[in-house]
Amino acid sequence: MENPAVRIQNLNVYYGNEQVLFNINLSVPRNSVYAILGPSGCGKSTLLRTINRLIELRPEARVEGKVEIMGIDVYRELPREQVARLAGMVFQMPNPLPHLSIYDNVALGPRLHGVAKGRKLDEIVREALEQAGLWEEVKNKLKKPATSLSGGQQQRLCIARALALRPPVLLMDEPTANLDPVNESKIEELIRKLSRETTIIIVTHDPEQAKRVANRGAIIFKGKIVKENFIDSLFAVPYYDLIQKLTLEERMIIEALQEKR
């Protein structure tokens, strides 16, 4: 694949002596939605946190291999704190900073990175809130605390916060896991819309969600990619059957799938 948004090569990740990701290789096309799927504990969040180097906040973690975002080797060519400019992150639990206002939550990244102040910053905040589909709901109460918003609104605020540095890549770790179906579908619509300009990598437990939002995806099992393809082809074998079989006849199936690739 030429000029992918994210290219991961020969990635191995360890927590202490325990290896949790094994020789991961994948490329994410630009302006697409890429789903990372797999059962609990298989290493999905670890993979996401390796892409933006958040993993380094855990002193027991060790990373081998190469991660490129927009052609930049993030472990060798950038200081860690600059990676947020290439890849924004949205977490499972909406986590706005509770002591900050709606405005200040979104302005946080641009301020920390010295990108803008005054009018220019106002424009960035407004644009990020518009992109996150929240502007109309909050434009008259920007000074109110972020915690005055509902759970679904708080998650869209976190998306706005991640977008405020205008990163080309957005990483989302089960962004709808704690939301009701109405807010879930709002965020899914947003994901599809944002992917016109931004590459999105979404971790999800839910194959139906992956089918709704993603173009392509990978299934991880026990730290290994066992299947990687366009989203329709990925589910040619029903997902639950696949996972069921993996847990029953783990080794055989992993080997069979790897041979087919």
Ligand SMILES: Nc1ncnc2c1ncn2[C@@H]1O[C@H](COP(=O)(O)OP(=O)(O)OP(=O)(O)O)[C@@H](O)[C@H]1O
């Ligand atoms: N700090 C840590 N120290 C040791 N082991 C860890 C640490 N963090 C995660 N692990 C282990 O690494 C493996 C992968 O965890 P990870 O959180 O990446 O999985 P996941 O697929 O995102 O799970 P879930 O869907 O439940 O969030 C798990 O076995 C987990 O127990």
